[in-house]
Amino acid sequence: MTEVTCKTLDGGAIALDADALAGLRAQIRGSVCLLGDADYDKSRTIWNAMIDRKPAFVVRAAGAADVVAAVKFARAHQLLLAVRGGGHNIAGNAVCEGGMLLDLSGLKSVRIDPAGRTARVEPGATLNDFEREAQAFGLTTPTGINSTTGMAGLTLGGGFGWLSRRFGLTIDNLLSVDIVTADGELRRASAEHNPDLFWAVRGGGGNFGVVTSFKYRLHAVGPMVFAGLIVYPYAQAKEILRGYRDCVARAPEELSCWTVMRKAPPLPFIPAEHHGTEVLVLALCYSGALEEAAAVVEPLRSLGPKIAEMLAPMPFAGWQTAFDPLLTPGARNYWKSHNFTALSDAAIDVAVDYVSRLPSPECEVFMANLGGAVNRVPVDATAYPHRNVEFVMNVHTRWRDAAQDDQCIGWAREMFDAMAPHATGAVYVNFMPSDEAQRVRAGAYGPNYDRLAELKAKYDPQNLFRLNQNVAP
Numbered sequence: 320m321t322e323v324t325c326k327t328l329d330g331g332a333i334a335l336d337a338d339a340l341a342g343l344r345a346q347i348r349g350s351v352c353l354l355g356d357a358d359y360d361k362s363r364t365i366w367n368a369m370i371d372r373k374p375a376f377v378v379r380a381a382g383a384a385d386v387v388a389a390v391k392f393a394r395a396h397q398l399l400l401a402v403r404g405g406g407h408n409i410a411g412n413a414v415c416e417g418g419m420l421l422d423l424s425g426l427k428s429v430r431i432d433p434a435g436r437t438a439r440v441e442p443g444a445t446l447n448d449f450e451r452e453a454q455a456f457g458l459t460t461p462t463g464i465n466s467t468t469g470m471a472g473l474t475l476g477g478g479f480g481w482l483s484r485r486f487g488l489t490i491d492n493l494l495s496v497d498i499v500t501a502d503g504e505l506r507r508a509s510a511e512h513n514p515d516l517f518w519a520v521r522g523g524g525g526n527f528g529v530v531t532s533f534k535y536r537l538h539a540v541g542p543m544v545f546a547g548l549i550v551y552p553y554a555q556a557k558e559i560l561r562g563y564r565d566c567v568a569r570a571p572e573e574l575s576c577w578t579v580m581r582k583a584p585p586l587p588f589i590p591a592e593h594h595g596t597e598v599l600v601l602a603l604c605y606s607g608a609l610e611e612a613a614a615v616v617e618p619l620r621s622l623g624p625k626i627a628e629m630l631a632p633m634p635f636a637g638w639q640t641a642f643d644p645l646l647t648p649g650a651r652n653y654w655k656s657h658n659f660t661a662l663s664d665a666a667i668d669v670a671v672d673y674v675s676r677l678p679s680p681e682c683e684v685f686m687a688n689l690g691g692a693v694n695r696v697p698v699d700a701t702a703y704p705h706r707n708v709e710f711v712m713n714v715h716t717r718w719r720d721a722a723q724d725d726q727c728i729g730w731a732r733e734m735f736d737a738m739a740p741h742a743t744g745a746v747y748v749n750f751m752p753s754d755e756a757q758r759v760r761a762g763a764y765g766p767n768y769d770r771l772a773e774l775k776a777k778y779d780p781q782n783l784f785r786l787n788q789n790v791a792p
């Protein structure tokens with residue numbers, strides 16, 4: 320008797336009877352859930368509330384052996400397969416409609432080796448799970464800026480945050496992965512083992528298999544860093560951004576300063592009359608010697624009259640959670656992103672103009688500053704190719720009411736188009752929404768696309784792992 324009908328890779332569907340699912344259950348230490356089961360909704364609910372998909376069934380993996388069994392099952396029955404790590408990706412590929420969902424979010428182990436300065440991290444760990452354990456030893460590696468993001472998806476796309484100018488991307492600090500490839504084999508990929516596969520997973524996203532363990536190189540950081548926010552009036556945003564651009568060009572690599580343009584949230588250190596009005600925020604983290612911090616950040620504090628500032632020595636793991644309250648799950652979100660080798664005056668003018676017309680109170684435009692160690696890695700050293708980028712803009716549209724979808728998405732696309740003449744045309748794969756498949760080749764991978772496609776043909780000729788920013792075999 321049919322227990323569940325599941326979509327297949329060829330666009331059809333297959334009836335899976337109770338015996339088939341019982342056979343799968345017998346091999347799984349975790350669980351297999353169907354619609355109505357306790358954990359089914361937990362697995363299918365992700366950060367972006369625009370994504371509301373119902374898989375035919377969910378495998379909640381408890382370890383690498385479960386992943387092997389699940390991948391073999393999907394392959395044997397030719398099932399449409401989605402893979403979920405932290406569930407943060409804007410495009411929503413972590414969940415599929417009517418297919419099989421392999422949920423790794425229960426795999427959260429983080430093991431730090433303080434002597435070897437390495438970390439072993441399972442694919443359901445969030446940045447916070449990792450940071451708390453690593454910082455217990457005064458160690459870390461560069462990740463992103465929102466602590467509820469998954470280590471898995473972030474790493475597989477590249478990964479950058481407050482420490483990237485100093486230590487490179489997350490993948491530049493990746494030493495090896497354990498990965499289940501489409502043939503169901505559990506392999507090691509590193510500089511010594513399957514180096515071509517190791518090259519591909521450092522930026523190639525979920526295209527090459529399911530990673531069951533990541534091993535990172537760690538660096539001594541903190542536990543205290545000098546960090547915080549400087550809030551400038553929006554009326555001066557253009558001049559401040561020009562000054563900011565010049566400051567960060569001269570800043571040491573221990574300093575990372577990103578900008579956020581948005582309506583001021585009601586934070587206690589911002590005077591109430593500014594709450595809900597546009598502001599330009601500089602968010603910074605200095606991970607060098609604390610006694611040098613004040614002098615290093617001074618140029619960024621004196622770009623003009625300020626509305627407010629909150630700068631202090633604080634635990635790095637705490638600073639990593641600073642943006643969490645603004646980026647909680649459950650809102651509707653749509654992103655558009657550009658890379659820049661330089662921020663021209665014209666680009667600044669366009670950005671400031673668009674942010675003065677935000678379509679909803681929670682929208683924001685982030686500008687990350689990269690360069691430094693990220694750009695000292697050759698373009699062809701990893702699948703991630705963007706080694707000339709100084710700034711990454713993310714138009715982060717966020718709202719609550721589905722009736723506002725068209726207005727908010729329309730505004731983001733318009734701003735993106737207006738910024739395009741000033742940008743490189745390339746894009747960070749982890750910031751791409753679901754409707755940008757046409758940007759994967761030239762935008763996300765550029766000179767590295769052909770090699771990725773060859774390796775996809777070698778490791779996943781059937782394109783079993785297709786629910787991602789897909790590289791066709």
Ligand SMILES: Cc1cc2nc3c(=O)[nH]c(=O)nc-3n(C[C@H](O)[C@H](O)[C@H](O)COP(=O)(O)OP(=O)(O)OC[C@H]3O[C@@H](n4cnc5c(N)ncnc54)[C@H](O)[C@@H]3O)c2cc1C
Pocket residue numbers: 366402403404405406407408409411412413414423442462463464465468469470471472473474475476477478479480524525526528529530531646749750786787788
């Ligand atoms: C609020 C917010 C802030 C962010 N800030 C940053 C930032 O500062 N820096 C940055 O670099 N990025 C940032 N990102 C982007 C982030 O890197 C991506 O969204 C990333 O894909 C999230 O990984 P995840 O595991 O949570 O996502 P998921 O949605 O679970 O996974 C994304 C995709 O990765 C693949 N995948 C996941 N796990 C595995 C696995 N174990 N094996 C194989 N494939 C897998 C799948 O194809 C899946 O569809 C941010 C995202 C959000 C929502």
